[in-house]
Amino acid sequence: MNYQTELKDDILFVKLHGDLIASSDTQAMVEEVDGSGDGESLLCAVDLSDVRFMDSSGMGVLVSLLTKFRNRGGELVLIKPSDHIRKLLIVTKLNAIFTIAENDSFAAQFLKESIY
Template sequence: MTTTSTLTDGILYLTLNGDLIGSPDTQQLVASVNEYLGDAVTSCAVDLSSIRYINSTGIGVLVSLLTKFRSRGGEMVLINPADHPRKMLALTKLNNIFIVAADAATARQQLLTAAS
């Protein structure tokens, strides 16, 4: 899995590509997010449109990230999950917990609304 991160207007945007499964990549993802949290970032948008496969460990990482942001009074939005991640979120009923946006612009609007 590869991860690209950008910080725009106080919102951390993560773009994930590949398979979201337990590996050093997911540990690096969490460490990277932790660095941004040190900068008082409380909002995050995670683009899952290029994730081909996600397993229970990957789901756990997403839940962990969501918990980190919400415990700081912030929010996390998932952007356009690909077919397999979308099915896994529905199967685990986490689609009721996560905010899902169709695109980055919608995610930004939802995060700005949640912050106010």
């Protein structure tokens, strides 16, 4: 898995590419995202549009990130998960805890409104 991070308007955007499975890359991404802005970032949008496959470890990564942001008073949204990933979220009922945005603009709007 590859990823890029960008801080834009106080929102940390994370773009994932490849398979979201247990690996050293996944752990590095979690640590980088959690430590962004000295661990003070409150808002995060994770773009899953280029994620082909996700296993239970990948789901755990998303839940872990969501928990980290919510524990510090913030929020996390998922952007445009592929059909396969969307089905996994539905089957595991994780769609009930994650907000899913269809694009960056909707994600940014939702995140900004979530903390006010």
